[in-house]
Amino acid sequence: MRFTQKDLIVAYREEGLSYREIAEKTSTSEQFCRTVCSRVNQKLKANSSSTDMCRYCGKQLLHTNGAKKKQFCSGNCRTAYHNQEKMRKSYIRTxxxxxxxxxxFGYPQKRFCCRECRTEAERRCREVRR
Ligand SMILES: [Zn+2]
Ligand SMILES: [Zn+2]
Incomplete structure (x- = not known):
């Protein structure tokens, strides 16, 4: 069985070698090794996400033959999942x-750090206008 350079890179990576070490061993560049490995990881991820379970509640999904694979058991679960993802995202604001x-968390347009600041800002705003 013959290995391609890419197979070798992935195998070394699985051994726990650093990208620099792999690059040396396969006489490629660090960047190249990184690209190869991340592509493989993406493929693995894509495969594992095609499981027959609801991504939100983990319930077994029933697939109709030929139909597009479902990821959620219901619309509710899909909405809940996306809301959760959105809330997990954090934004640094001033x-x-x-x-x-x-x-x-979840609000990229948030303007004030706390309620006190918001109240104060609104009060000042009103005073300026007066
Ligand atoms: Zn579900
Ligand atoms: Zn503040």
Whole structure:
């Protein structure tokens, strides 16, 4: 059985070698090894996501032959899953009132770090207008 260079790179990686070590052994570049490995990882991920389980609640899914593979058992689970993903995303924002940096989960447009800042900012805004 013959190995291609890519197979070799992946195999070395599975042995726990660093990209630099692999690059030396296969006389390629570090960047090349990284690309090869990440592509393989992506493929693995794609395969494992085609399991027959709801991605949200883990319930077994029934597939109709020929139909597009479902990922969720119901619309509710799909919505809940996407909401969860959105909430997990964090954004670094600067408070418009106290100029402190804060992390906002799920809301990229959040303007103030806390309710006090928001109230104060609104109060000032009203005073300026007067
Ligand atoms: Zn479900
Ligand atoms: Zn603030």
């Amino acid at each position: 408070c418009e009132y106290c100029k402190k940096e804060f992390v906002s």
